[in-house]
Amino acid sequence: MAFEPPRRLLRALGETAPAGGDWLAGLPGTAERALARRALTVERVQVPGGRSSLVVLVRRADGAPAVLKLAPARARPEAERAALAHWGGLGAVQLLEADGPDAAEGVLLLERLHPDVSVRSLPEAKALLEAAGTLRRLWVEPPGDREFETVAERTGRQAAAMRADAEAFAEAAALVDAALAARAELLAAPPEHLLLHGTFRQSKVLAGDRMPWLAVGPDPVVGECAFDLARLVRDRVEDLIATASGAATTRRRIKRLAESLEVDQERLRGWTLFRAVESGVRALRVGRPGDAELLLEFAGWL
Numbered sequence: 001m002a003f004e005p006p007r008r009l010l011r012a013l014g015e016t017a018p019a020g021g022d023w024l025a026g027l028p029g030t031a032e033r034a035l036a037r038r039a040l041t042v043e044r045v046q047v048p049g050g051r052s053s054l055v056v057l058v059r060r061a062d063g064a065p066a067v068l069k070l071a072p073a074r075a076r077p078e079a080e081r082a083a084l085a086h087w088g089g090l091g092a093v094q095l096l097e098a099d100g101p102d103a104a105e106g107v108l109l110l111e112r113l114h115p116d117v118s119v120r121s122l123p124e125a126k127a128l129l130e131a132a133g134t135l136r137r138l139w140v141e142p143p144g145d146r147e148f149e150t151v152a153e154r155t156g157r158q159a160a161a162m163r164a165d166a167e168a169f170a171e172a173a174a175l176v177d178a179a180l181a182a183r184a185e186l187l188a189a190p191p192e193h194l195l196l197h198g199t200f201r202q203s204k205v206l207a208g209d210r211m212p213w214l215a216v217g218p219d220p221v222v223g224e225c226a227f228d229l230a231r232l233v234r235d236r237v238e239d240l241i242a243t244a245s246g247a248a249t250t251r252r253r254i255k256r257l258a259e260s261l262e263v264d265q266e267r268l269r270g271w272t273l274f275r276a277v278e279s280g281v282r283a284l285r286v287g288r289p290g291d292a293e294l295l296l297e298f299a300g301w302l
Contacts, residue, residue: 065112119134131213176281234276
């Protein structure tokens with residue numbers, strides 16, 4: 001079959017990896033080889049899918065459902081494989097192959113969840129509760145035989161880009177300064193060094209059969225829990241911005257999430273600020289001014 005990458009993936013690669021054409025050009029061949037090696041039957045490509053990989057719903061030789069995921073090297077699929085293996089299906093999708101024959105090509109075979117049913121389908125309060133409970137299960141000691149990127153390393157690259165962008169986008173300069181100051185203070189004394197999901201939000205929690213909700217699509221990193229939780233704070237940001245009580249709702253959300261997961265409230269606020277400003281400035285950089293406006297307004301509440 002023809003493996004047409006979903007528009008969301010093409011758009012994301014165009015924004016963040018203009019040189020990703022080589023991976024896209026080789027994608028049909030990679031997919032065909034991966035299917036043949038495992039005797040998989042294709043049902044369909046998941047649409048709209050993710051922003052960093054192609055997800056194909058398949059059947060194994062015995063008829064069991066599964067997911068074949070193909071990701072470019074820039075999406076760090078080997079780090080995802082290592083994290084999923086370490087979690088062993090507790091709170092996250094189950095890895096069905098410890099080390100496939102084409103692991104170096106970014107191929108993962110995963111448990112099939114219900115791809116069209118995320119925790120975002122629940123009412124907001126219930127969605128936050130279920131998402132937070134799922135995230136808590138992922139916060140474990142990292143494996144001793146694998147080195148993951150740290151929060152300091154990842155945010156260091158982001159901070160360098162933000163400094164450069166602050167000169168080009170003067171409207172964000174004050175928020176960039178505040179975000180960078182918060183990062184420096186937070187990194188001075190992190191309270192723990194645990195394995196984190198890295199890119200957690202409501203849409204990354206899908207309905208499953210062996211557990212009600214399971215996380216997918218990690219970009220794992222090692223650091224403090226508040227960093228992981230920070231992205232969840234701004235979920236449904238467009239709804240927050242649209243209401244007169246958005247700022248107050250955000251402050252209550254920080255307090256509620258911090259208390260329920262035993263995370264320091266000020267540290268959560270600080271990482272929420274940094275991650276919102278980083279995302280907002282990045283949106284400006286790649287030409288998404290509408291998204292940038294939402295994110296920077298949200299950051300201004302913090």
